[in-house]
Amino acid sequence: MTHQDYQEMLALHALAALDQADLRVMQEHLATCAECRADLDGWRDTAGALAYVAEPFEPSPQVRDRILESVRAESSHARVPANVIHLKPTSPRRLSLFPRFAAIAALLIFVTLIVGLVILWQQNRTARTELARLSAQNEEVRRARERDQKLLELLSSPGTRIAQLAGTKDAPAAHAILAYDPKSGRAILMTDGLPPAPAGKAYQLWFIVGGLPLPGVVFATDAGGKALSANQVPAEALQTAVFAVTQETASGARTPTGPILLRSMS
Ligand SMILES: [Zn+2]
Structure with missing residues (x-):
């Protein structure tokens, strides 16, 4: 296997998803390749960071439905062109690796997407609450000013x-x-x-x-x-x-x- 092959396996290694045989050759390569060692650290940081951001949340039914819908659309898309994907010949090892790598990459993207959606949803909710509070406050100020103006008019008019x-x-x-x-x-x-x-x-x-x-x-x-x-x-x-x-x-x-x-x- 080439350095490029190992590069593509690093994400799986970071997620502890390599089988015994792959793990052994990967460890042998890592002992001799500083670039792969550095990249592996990067993948591990990413995997660790994802675990920290995925806090408990309560997405609205609409957001949940939208996510589920897009996943369903994605999987039905993936099934149709399945026989068109492998146009260029690949080695047997890379062929067996590719679906797992793709699945994990898709999972990472999916988790990131959900985390992003949830953060946006929370920010949106906070913004809406703040907006409602500010407009109520604004209305109160407007009414107080109207009252003051009427009072001032009356007090300053001659004969009052x-x-x-x-x-x-x-x-x-x-x-x-x-x-x-x-x-x-x-x-x-x-x-x-x-x-x-x-x-x-x-x-x-x-x-x-x-x-x-x-x-x-x-x-x-x-x-x-x-x-x-x-x-x-x-x-x-x-x-x-x-x-x-x-x-x-x-x-x-x-x-x-x-x-x-x-x-x-x-
Ligand atoms: Zn390498």
Whole structure:
């Protein structure tokens, strides 16, 4: 056998797939050929590296089906031209070696392909999760900016009235500001320090005109008791009214049922 023959057997040797006779002649050749020894080290590194990359994974059914499909297509292709492959005459040894070498080479390529697919699939999944997170974050920022802009518009427009609401004994840490346009009734309520509402409960604004409470917006607060909500002051309450906040069911009430937690001075 020539040096070239041994070169082609090195991958099999690295995978411990040589039979006894081949192994003996290979070892004899390796003792005299530095190039083959170096190449064998390379093949062994490759085989070892493959074992490390092949971590457990969970490919999607679509990816698995695609792989299986391509393998089936590959094997049906391989069967048809089988009699066309050996055009040039080869030595008996190389003829017997070739199918095994080809099978192992195909297996190596197949494993590399699967590892590559799995890595791509994982990267794709991570990217999609990150994209969803970023677009949710972006939407939140956009909404906050829209709110701030509306608030700024209202606060800076001439004639806007600002009512301060103070916490009662039932919510001593709470305070709020109601900014409203006395012409259109457009209003924004900002609260701070309200106690967290229990599940199924929320807060509601009331406009008290001549002792009669008119229902306003129902709103939820964040963990710090803060809320910023758009409101519409009813026409009856535009000239003179007391503004108050109570805790009600999350769907709101027609008349206040809970104690007043925030109340304007006037
Ligand atoms: Zn050699």
